[in-house]
Amino acid sequence: MARAATTADVFNAIAEPRRREIIGVLVDGKEWAVGDVVKLVRLPQPAVSKHLGVLRRVGVVTVVKRGQHRMYRLNGAELKPVHDWAKTFEKYWTHQISRIKERAEQKAVERIGSALPSEAPDSDK
Amino acid sequence: MARAATTADVFNAIAEPRRREIIGVLVDGKEWAVGDVVKLVRLPQPAVSKHLGVLRRVGVVTVVKRGQHRMYRLNGAELKPVHDWAKTFEKYWTHQISRIKERAEQKAVERIGSALPSEAPDSDK
DNA sequence: ACCATATATTCCCATATAAGAATATGTCAA
DNA sequence: TTGACATATTCTTATATGGGAATATATGGT
Numbered sequence: 001m002a003r004a005a006t007t008a009d010v011f012n013a014i015a016e017p018r019r020r021e022i023i024g025v026l027v028d029g030k031e032w033a034v035g036d037v038v039k040l041v042r043l044p045q046p047a048v049s050k051h052l053g054v055l056r057r058v059g060v061v062t063v064v065k066r067g068q069h070r071m072y073r074l075n076g077a078e079l080k081p082v083h084d085w086a087k088t089f090e091k092y093w094t095h096q097i098s099r100i101k102e103r104a105e106q107k108a109v110e111r112i113g114s115a116l117p118s119e120a121p122d123s124d125k
Numbered sequence: 126m127a128r129a130a131t132t133a134d135v136f137n138a139i140a141e142p143r144r145r146e147i148i149g150v151l152v153d154g155k156e157w158a159v160g161d162v163v164k165l166v167r168l169p170q171p172a173v174s175k176h177l178g179v180l181r182r183v184g185v186v187t188v189v190k191r192g193q194h195r196m197y198r199l200n201g202a203e204l205k206p207v208h209d210w211a212k213t214f215e216k217y218w219t220h221q222i223s224r225i226k227e228r229a230e231q232k233a234v235e236r237i238g239s240a241l242p243s244e245a246p247d248s249d250k
Numbered sequence: 251a252c253c254a255t256a257t258a259t260t261c262c263c264a265t266a267t268a269a270g271a272a273t274a275t276g277t278c279a280a
Numbered sequence: 281t282t283g284a285c286a287t288a289t290t291c292t293t294a295t296a297t298g299g300g301a302a303t304a305t306a307t308g309g310t
Binding site for chain 2: 285286287288289296297298299300
Binding site: 015 | 131134137199201205212218
C-alpha cells in the first residue's frame with residue numbers, strides 16, 4: 001500500500017506546507033477568489049486550484065460560485081480534530097517537570113547517538 | 126516535485142494514521158519496547174520499527190537501548206507546533222455565531238454540489 | 251460572435267512512500 | 281559457540297503525489 005491519499009483526512013491534507021499557507025490566507029474568515037490567493041502565495045494558478053481542491057475534498061474550505069469567480073472560504077471547524085488530537089499532549093509542554101524530564105531524556109539519546117554508528121549525528125537519512 | 130518526505134516535519138509524520146496510533150500508545154509517557162507496541166497496534170514488527178523510525182527522525186519519540194530492547198518514549202513537546210497551528214482556528218468552533226455561519230455555508234456548498242456535475246456527491250475521487 | 255478573464259483539468263514525470271517478505275544485526279543465556 | 285529472542289534493514293511493488301506545461305471550461309463584456 002502506498003501513502004494514504006492527501007484527501008484521506010484532514011491530517012493528510014494539512015501535511016502539505018503550501019496548503020497550510022493557503023489556509024493561513026483564508027484564516028480571516030472572508031471569501032477569497034482564487035486569483036487573490038494566487039497573488040499572496042506566489043504559486044501558479046493551477047497549483048493553487050489543485051491545493052484548494054484537496055482542501056475542499058476534506059471539507060476544510062467551501063466554495064461558492066459568484067460570477068466568473070469562485071469564492072473560497074475557510075471552514076475552520078474541520079480542523080478541530082487536529083486541535084483535539086494535539087491537545088492530548090499538552091502536558092508535555094505545559095508542565096515544567098515534563099520539560100526537565102525531556103531534557104534529560106534528550107541528553108540520554110544524544111549519548112547513545114554518539115555511541116551508535118547507526119545513530120549518526122542525524123545527517124538526515 | 127513529489128510529496129514531501131514523511132520525515133520533512135511533524136505535520137507530515139503524523140499524517141499517517143498508524144503513526145498516530147503508535148503515538149497514542151506512548152502517550153502515557155513511559156518507556157515502551159517495540160515488541161509491546163507491536164502487540165497493541167497489531168502490526169508486523171518491521172512496520173512498527175519503520176514507523177518509530179520516522180517518528181524518531183522528526184523528534185517525536187526518543188530511543189534508549191536497554192539490553193536487547195530499545196525503549197521508545199514520546200517526546201510530546203515536538204507536537205506543540207501542531208497544537209499551536211490548530212489553535213489559530215479555535216474561533217471556528219468556540220463561537221456560537223461561527224457555527225451558525227458555517228452551517229449556512231455548508232448548505233450553500235451542498236446546493237452548488239448538486240448543481241455542478243463535476244461536484245458529484247463525492248464518491249471520493 | 252468574439253475576446254479577455256478566471257478557474258479547473260489533463261498529461262507527464264521524478265519521487266516517496268507503506269506494506270510484505272526476507273534477511274541482517276545485536277544481545278542474552280547456557 | 282550456539283541458539284533464542286528483539287529489532288532494524290533491505291528489496292520489491294503498487295500507488296499517489298506536486299509541479300510544470302498545455303489545454304479545457306466557464307462567464308462577462310462589447
